[in-house]
Amino acid sequence: MSGTSCGICTRLVGDRLALCEVCGRTLVDALLAVPSLLADLETARSGQARIAEGRAGGRSAEAPLPIKDTSSEYRGRGVRLLGERDAVALSTALHGWARVLADHLGAEVPIESRALAVLAVNARHTRGSAEAPALVHEHRLRNGGRVRDSHVARRMAAHLITPVQTDERLAVWLASHPHELRQLEAAEQAYHDIVNATGGLRRAIDRPADHRYLGRCAVQLDDGATCAANLWAEPDATWARCPRCRVQHEVARIEAAATRAAREMLCTMPELLHACAAVGSPIARRTGYRWAAEGRLARRAWLIRSRAGVRITDRHEGGAVPVYRVGDALELARRETSERGSTA
Template sequence: MSTIPCPISGCGRPTRGATICGACEADLERALTAVPWLVAQLDLVLSRQTRTGSSGGARSAETSLPYAPHASEASRVLASTLTAWVDELRPAEPRRIGPLCERCTHASCRLMRPLAGRTASACAVWLRARVDRIVRLPVAEELWDEITAAVWAAQRLVDRPPERRYVGQCGAGLDDGTDCDVDLYARPDAAAVTCPECGTRWDVRWRRRRLLEAAEDTLATAADLARALTGLGHEVTPEMIRGYGHRGQIVPHGRDGRGRPLYRLADVADAVAAAAARRAERSA
């Protein structure tokens, strides 16, 4: 039995015969199980029937409106990610012959029944029924990266206010001649952050630009870059980055040990900014 470490970033548990480990398989199952509920919640946000605001304090209609564009994008990414993976895996599905109920809960019928309308929920159910086989495929890591990223992006919108994100060490000069080394965290929509140790107030956008400039030549996979750039205030998924690559908007700079293309962080950030500018121009 294989004891190769799980390739999922930050994991490393033994895979025991599969491409990814049992814990990451459970994460994938939970993500797919959550999709129908998430789709319904995103629809509610889009129709402004929910109130999404910061914790503690009144939730007014005004606080929900800025979330609608993000909910629309999260819903689109979720649906396109799931349907793309169904399209990828379905041709290899063995053909099944036998009685088929139109509506039932039989496991065999769920496997044979066509995908109704190719909705995000239907695709999630289809994939969920095949997780035990998916985790043994060579594409399991890539599938895990894309689906969990899309699901977690949607969950951030409907479950709770955005989390605080790292914006670097303070770095302010202190009276003793040293620099303050306290790590600073800010909400994604924060304009400024104050160091809890020395009281220095910093512009968040400036700090994120500095972090981005320091890491602009970093080469990494689409999944790792998506996590890094999201932490720096750019909402991007692995699927979006791979799409930029397929369309020639970014070019790979070599490949990692598993054959995955490596992209330059600054190139991806520029592609994200250009896409946002085009969306803004169309909606103007």
């Protein structure tokens, strides 16, 4: 029997495609996991739960900042949210390979299709498994006829009220063409881009539940590169040792630097509220949105998700979400607290 070797595992591929069926299935599984990964990322960023062993657990007693100071990387002041690099890499891969597959099929991606939205919502809580359907179907008699009623399982309802993101739609659209993905000349590259991106995002989200995340190690190695290994600290630890370069870091100093960096963050409102709570100045959700509506909390820019990825711009475009500076909210909260104290 003649054939070609799979570009990933070197198995013999009888239909002479770039990927074998096993690796093609791995690619599809990674795509179907995207909606649940993005939902878990939002949960982790908003501080509603901690993620461990692939599941959302109870609220952590600690509220670690879901950010990393990126000043050394960008030669200036800056921060990055938990999983931001991996989320951007995944978004870029999904948009890019969706265009490639659409060209291969000679078709357009039906991005506004209701079917894609339904598939994405299903995948959020089933994690791509067909064994955990989103809808419960019941057959009953009505007006002398047999009809089927469908309703959403109560535990899954929260997943359905969150708007479906473009990245989720692209992922399930790609996953719905398993054979065509294996037909692509660059299928091996598509596999690496998507599987690696989803793997990186999963590692960022599934952080140890009993440890505090401190960001990445900033130690310069002998070859001039930055260590960049993830740093974790025990709940009451004052020092944390880097698992890669073995340098010890003072936890209080890292957390103080993260708190200072947090003031410069540009965040959507849910992210801003969590960041304020994490630095010890919680702001009620209703208060934050009221400040924004009244113009007291100034909008600093717009966050836009596009085929090129995620970016922040001064221009308002379709689908843009307003972002606010954390330091502005903290200062506004301090002034209100001071004013209430002076009138007491």
